[in-house]
Amino acid sequence: MTLLSVESIDKSFGGVAAARDVGFSVERGEMVALIGPNGAGKSTVFNMIGGQLKPDRGRILLDDADITTASPQERFRRGVGRTFQVAQTFLSMSGIENVQMALISGHHQSRRLWQPARTLYREEAFALLECVGMVEAADRPCSTLAYGDVKRLELAIALAGEPKLLLMDEPTAGMALRERAALMDLVSTIAQDAKIGVLFTEHDMDVVFGHADRVLVLLRGRIIAAGSPEDVRNDPQVRQAYLGDSHALTRSV
Amino acid sequence: MDLSFLVIQALNGLSSASSLFIAACGLTLVFGVTRIVNFAHGSLYMIGAYTAATLVPNLLEWSYGPVPFWLGILISALIVGLLGVVMEVLLLRRIYGAPELFQLLATFGVVLVVQDLVVQIFGPQDILGPRAPGLRAPVEILGRRFPSYELVLIAAGPLVLGFVWFILKRTRFGVLVRAATQDREMVAALGVNQALLFTGTLFLGAFLAGLGGALQVPRVAANNGMDLSIIAECFVVTVVGGMGSVPGAFLAALIIGQLQAFGILLFPKITLVVVFLLMAITLAIRPNGLFGRPEHFSGAHAIGIASHAPGRFNAIAVSALLVVLAALPLVADEYFLKVATEILILALFAFSLQLLIGVGGLVSFGHAAFFGLGAYGAALGVKWLGASMEGALPLAPLLAALGAMAVGALVVRLSGIYLAMMTLAAAQILYAVAFQWVEVTGGDNGLVGIWPSTWAAPRSVYYLVTLALTAGTMLLLKRIIDAPFGYALRAMRDSQARAEAIGLEPRTHRWLAFTLAGAAAGLAGGLYAFSRGSVDPTLLGIPTSVDALTMLLLGGIQTITGPIAGAAVLHTLRDQIMPLTAFWRLFLGLSIIGMVLIFPRGLIGTLRYWRQA
Amino acid sequence: MTTPLLDVAKLSASYGRAQVLFDLSLQLHKGEVLALVGRNGAGKTTTLKAIMGLVSARAERLTFSGFSLIGLPTYRIARLGLGYVPEDRRIFTDLTIEENLEVGRRAGRPGRSPWTPERLFKLFPNLAGMKGRRGNEMSGGEQQMLSIARTLMGNPDAILLDEPSEGIAPVIVEMMAEAICAMKAEGVAILLSEQNWAFAAGISDKACVIERGAIRFQGPMADFLANHALRAETLGV
Numbered sequence A: 001m002t003l004l005s006v007e008s009i010d011k012s013f014g015g016v017a018a019a020r021d022v023g024f025s026v027e028r029g030e031m032v033a034l035i036g037p038n039g040a041g042k043s044t045v046f047n048m049i050g051g052q053l054k055p056d057r058g059r060i061l062l063d064d065a066d067i068t069t070a071s072p073q074e075r076f077r078r079g080v081g082r083t084f085q086v087a088q089t090f091l092s093m094s095g096i097e098n099v100q101m102a103l104i105s106g107h108h109q110s111r112r113l114w115q116p117a118r119t120l121y122r123e124e125a126f127a128l129l130e131c132v133g134m135v136e137a138a139d140r141p142c143s144t145l146a147y148g149d150v151k152r153l154e155l156a157i158a159l160a161g162e163p164k165l166l167l168m169d170e171p172t173a174g175m176a177l178r179e180r181a182a183l184m185d186l187v188s189t190i191a192q193d194a195k196i197g198v199l200f201t202e203h204d205m206d207v208v209f210g211h212a213d214r215v216l217v218l219l220r221g222r223i224i225a226a227g228s229p230e231d232v233r234n235d236p237q238v239r240q241a242y243l244g245d246s247h248a249l250t251r252s253v
Numbered sequence B: 001m002d003l004s005f006l007v008i009q010a011l012n013g014l015s016s017a018s019s020l021f022i023a024a025c026g027l028t029l030v031f032g033v034t035r036i037v038n039f040a041h042g043s044l045y046m047i048g049a050y051t052a053a054t055l056v057p058n059l060l061e062w063s064y065g066p067v068p069f070w071l072g073i074l075i076s077a078l079i080v081g082l083l084g085v086v087m088e089v090l091l092l093r094r095i096y097g098a099p100e101l102f103q104l105l106a107t108f109g110v111v112l113v114v115q116d117l118v119v120q121i122f123g124p125q126d127i128l129g130p131r132a133p134g135l136r137a138p139v140e141i142l143g144r145r146f147p148s149y150e151l152v153l154i155a156a157g158p159l160v161l162g163f164v165w166f167i168l169k170r171t172r173f174g175v176l177v178r179a180a181t182q183d184r185e186m187v188a189a190l191g192v193n194q195a196l197l198f199t200g201t202l203f204l205g206a207f208l209a210g211l212g213g214a215l216q217v218p219r220v221a222a223n224n225g226m227d228l229s230i231i232a233e234c235f236v237v238t239v240v241g242g243m244g245s246v247p248g249a250f251l252a253a254l255i256i257g258q259l260q261a262f263g264i265l266l267f268p269k270i271t272l273v274v275v276f277l278l279m280a281i282t283l284a285i286r287p288n289g290l291f292g293r294p295e296h297f298s299g300a301h302a303i304g305i306a307s308h309a310p311g312r313f314n315a316i317a318v319s320a321l322l323v324v325l326a327a328l329p330l331v332a333d334e335y336f337l338k339v340a341t342e343i344l345i346l347a348l349f350a351f352s353l354q355l356l357i358g359v360g361g362l363v364s365f366g367h368a369a370f371f372g373l374g375a376y377g378a379a380l381g382v383k384w385l386g387a388s389m390e391g392a393l394p395l396a397p398l399l400a401a402l403g404a405m406a407v408g409a410l411v412v413r414l415s416g417i418y419l420a421m422m423t424l425a426a427a428q429i430l431y432a433v434a435f436q437w438v439e440v441t442g443g444d445n446g447l448v449g450i451w452p453s454t455w456a457a458p459r460s461v462y463y464l465v466t467l468a469l470t471a472g473t474m475l476l477l478k479r480i481i482d483a484p485f486g487y488a489l490r491a492m493r494d495s496q497a498r499a500e501a502i503g504l505e506p507r508t509h510r511w512l513a514f515t516l517a518g519a520a521a522g523l524a525g526g527l528y529a530f531s532r533g534s535v536d537p538t539l540l541g542i543p544t545s546v547d548a549l550t551m552l553l554l555g556g557i558q559t560i561t562g563p564i565a566g567a568a569v570l571h572t573l574r575d576q577i578m579p580l581t582a583f584w585r586l587f588l589g590l591s592i593i594g595m596v597l598i599f600p601r602g603l604i605g606t607l608r609y610w611r612q613a
Numbered sequence C: 001m002t003t004p005l006l007d008v009a010k011l012s013a014s015y016g017r018a019q020v021l022f023d024l025s026l027q028l029h030k031g032e033v034l035a036l037v038g039r040n041g042a043g044k045t046t047t048l049k050a051i052m053g054l055v056s057a058r059a060e061r062l063t064f065s066g067f068s069l070i071g072l073p074t075y076r077i078a079r080l081g082l083g084y085v086p087e088d089r090r091i092f093t094d095l096t097i098e099e100n101l102e103v104g105r106r107a108g109r110p111g112r113s114p115w116t117p118e119r120l121f122k123l124f125p126n127l128a129g130m131k132g133r134r135g136n137e138m139s140g141g142e143q144q145m146l147s148i149a150r151t152l153m154g155n156p157d158a159i160l161l162d163e164p165s166e167g168i169a170p171v172i173v174e175m176m177a178e179a180i181c182a183m184k185a186e187g188v189a190i191l192l193s194e195q196n197w198a199f200a201a202g203i204s205d206k207a208c209v210i211e212r213g214a215i216r217f218q219g220p221m222a223d224f225l226a227n228h229a230l231r232a233e234t235l236g237v
Helices: A042-050 A072-078 A095-106 A122-131 A145-158 A177-194 A205-211 A231-236 A234-242 A245-251 B005-036 B043-061 B066-090 B098-123 B148-170 B174-182 B182-189 B193-215 B224-240 B246-266 B271-285 B312-331 B334-359 B369-386 B397-411 B418-434 B459-483 B484-494 B494-501 B508-533 B542-555 B562-580 B583-596 B604-611 C044-051 C074-079 C097-104 C117-123 C141-151 C170-185 C198-201 C223-228 C228-235
Strands: A002-015 A016-024 A031-035 A057-062 A080-083 A165-169 A197-201 A214-218 A221-225 B140-141 B144-146 C006-015 C017-027 C031-038 C061-064 C081-085 C158-162 C189-194 C208-213 C214-220
Touching: A002 A042, A002 A095, A002 B182, A016 A042, A016 A057, A016 A072, A016 A095, A016 A197, A016 A221, A031 A042, A031 A205, A042 A080, A042 A165, A042 A197, A057 C006, A072 A080, A072 B484, A080 A145, A080 A234, A080 C223, A095 A122, A095 A205, A095 B484, A122 C117, A122 C228, A145 B508, A165 A177, A177 A197, A177 A205, A197 B369, A205 A231, A214 A231, A214 A234, A214 B193, A221 A231, A221 A234, A221 B174, A231 B459, A231 B494, A231 B508, A231 C223, B005 B043, B005 B148, B005 B224, B043 B066, B043 B098, B043 B144, B043 B193, B043 B224, B066 B193, B098 B224, B098 B542, B098 B583, B140 B508, B144 B148, B148 B174, B148 B193, B148 B246, B174 B193, B182 C074, B193 B224, B224 B246, B224 B418, B224 B542, B246 B271, B271 B397, B271 B418, B271 C044, B312 B459, B334 B459, B334 B484, B334 B508, B334 B542, B369 B397, B369 B508, B369 B542, B369 C228, B397 B508, B397 C006, B459 B484, B459 B508, B484 B494, B484 B508, B494 B508, B494 B583, B542 B562, B542 B583, B542 B604, B562 B583, B562 B604, B604 C198, C017 C031, C017 C189, C017 C214, C031 C044, C031 C198, C044 C158, C074 C081, C074 C223, C081 C141, C097 C117, C097 C141, C117 C141, C117 C170, C141 C158, C170 C189, C189 C198, C208 C223, C214 C223, C223 C228
Parallel strands: A031 A197, A031 A214, A080 A165, A165 A197, C031 C189, C031 C208, C081 C158, C158 C189
Antiparallel strands: A002 A016, A002 A057, A214 A221, B140 B144, C006 C017, C006 C061, C208 C214
């Protein structure tokens, strides 16, 4: 059974089409990259899958269940985890409390008024921090962590909901170079082990071609190419989209 | 009810709409450009009225006629405009980047300062202004007499709209103001000095406030309560019209003017309620008002309570403090116990607000609503149900919780300044009900004879009852803050996107937070009613809400214990200094401004910061 | 070589705790067009914003016309003669075209013929027919022209131009290229951030390749064009 299947979704803003007839799928344990130049509609597509936007047309299915109009909260309960372009964590809490908060919500415990939160699911949270290599940051305030660590913490938060599908919006943006590959290797391993499908957007082509099983190329709201990194790299349309009109090159000199 | 009567009512509505628009227009202009809701706008209006009421008679004595009269009105407005410039340069300029809570509090500090200065400069008594020369005789409309000055006012609204329209559309300053309303950063990138633009905007806004006040002089006496009554109405006009929109303010003023004129025929007792209901309904349908655009607020989320390691020391300290407090009746006299009782009550009041602001990031500006509901709940139980203290006191948190559920349901969709304005409006609705529903609430005089049962009547016993209930409730709230629910509130404050992505439902959590905080504030209100023996509408007023905010600010909004220290300090100061000076409000206002500018962390927060640094 | 008009040395910038620029240096000389090329997310926009004082940044040296820009408020930087056209254009949508131009108006250096709405309408004929129209009734390409025209109204000596070709129709891109050449002919230096680098190649004198927040190459455009390996590596997919 296909994990995520996006069926010809459209979205326009005030008459301007941001996504046109976009369709693709993501399988369990697969890493899929969504790339394209600025303004190609990556964020629009991403936010429709994450639940921040509703498509004008088309369907989004998760494990064959229609989630086209589901709220972000409903999607979370159905197994969608996500990270944001600018990492979103709870800055007033410690590292482990961030993960505990996600576990508390995942277990429908967020309205309890008596039991101290810091005693709940501490071991599970610790295990998740261990998984992303953040044990030493467990009791440090999130606001004092380096940005690369915040990104990893956010991954642990997203994993706390035991997602089937992980959405990562520019997972390495703002990170130092050496941290980027390490983070994506980690994601890759976790996705393999837990059979999680990963859909990510990314600007860093090294990250895309080094870690994606499949690549989707978006241009002016349409998918113009999809396939293995090798195929996409050699696609003339893609080269054109990124390199521009080759005639302009000859004209300029 | 014949046609001529309806026409006269409509004209009355138009004239109050005009007055309201002139008063509110400057507020919305200033907000549009500076993003500051200027609480002191009503104070500028009041200064305009006092200045005109003092200046115009002198001019008329010198030479009687329309020219000196209108010249006097204009000069008064210009003077107020210059005061606006002073305010911008000395205060607003320093708080443009501050969280909206601090902006509102700082400008409210100005309100307090102006209240004392006005009494000092113009005297405590109301000043009746002169009638306008040439407009003393009423005109006859459809066989009914109608004051001719009202006709001038009806014309003044559109004239001011035209004047503002001309400035905004036909002058370079206006073009820059409109550009800055939309994108301040881009205006700066084009080489425009925003500081001058902001100063100019404040001049214009204050000028209009002063003009609004001065124009009222022939019909209402200048009095020292007009600042808060007009600012509440101005808030409604700007919020209904959409904050920052001048045409929106005009339309809103028109609607409200007619609603007041005809509302008084249908519901003579609850005209104020009708107006605030309009605001509630407008915001429920259009969260940004008629012509407003979505606001993106930031900054407020950066402040608030953070996690801290639990210490055994804390538990010991709390126990020790409770023992000391419980032993107080052994040594303290009656008066001291009375003050201590009130401090405990106010501490609970402020602590309950901390759940909303410090934990949830929900800047409620109408917390007096729940305190007052609690007080009235208890008092009405005694007066109308004949209940004893034991029977009436539980009604306090109950009624307040019901009120908080209703208010919460309306405001959980809103954020930032709209939430602050809406909670303020809710409190004003209740204030109006308490004020106008004389048969039940006793109106202005309130209800008296709300005394504890005989066993609890001695000061020392009532003190201990208060200690048990307030300390118990605060410990309960503390427990809730540390529980998953409190963490979830903080999570939604820290990052709404992340909170939603892990399945948290902000609206239901925030609604529950309002209910809990309301119930706790209501209990404080109930205890307060029995402590004083009476209730009156001031318990629901804006100053009561600001008291709670000041205690929070004083103690520090990022500390759990801050509000308690804030309540102790504020109430002790008030108790010690108020009898000694005529300048209590001046002192309080300057203190609030000083705290916002110098100690935004509050007392406990600053102490902790020093200890950590 | 003369002293540069805009001199940036070791510029670093962060958004919150995410560092975006790492010790970036570049020079823009009088009357030249320098293209800042690089992939999406490489730090081009942040570089321009940091120069303009719109994001907090540290630098060893950051001068324009000999004046240090470090710590200056944005409006003072603009008044030194440095114009800025943002990537998202940021037209004042409630204002008409003429009013948008009015916001940008600022007297220029004496002795140079100042930009007027009339001259700008000649440069961007599309705008001439719709002076009274509001910004929210314009296409992306028209907004882009207006954004450039608005900045020119301040008679700048140099313009930071962020992605002028993004999201606009090819025929308008062509017009944009002509307008940039005309501006250059007027002696306006341009620091151009471009992803569509074929467009950049056609109009720029020099190239500056930025990768992951640091400068990878700076030199004449011809050298960059000739260096196929570098081109493929920094821009190719």
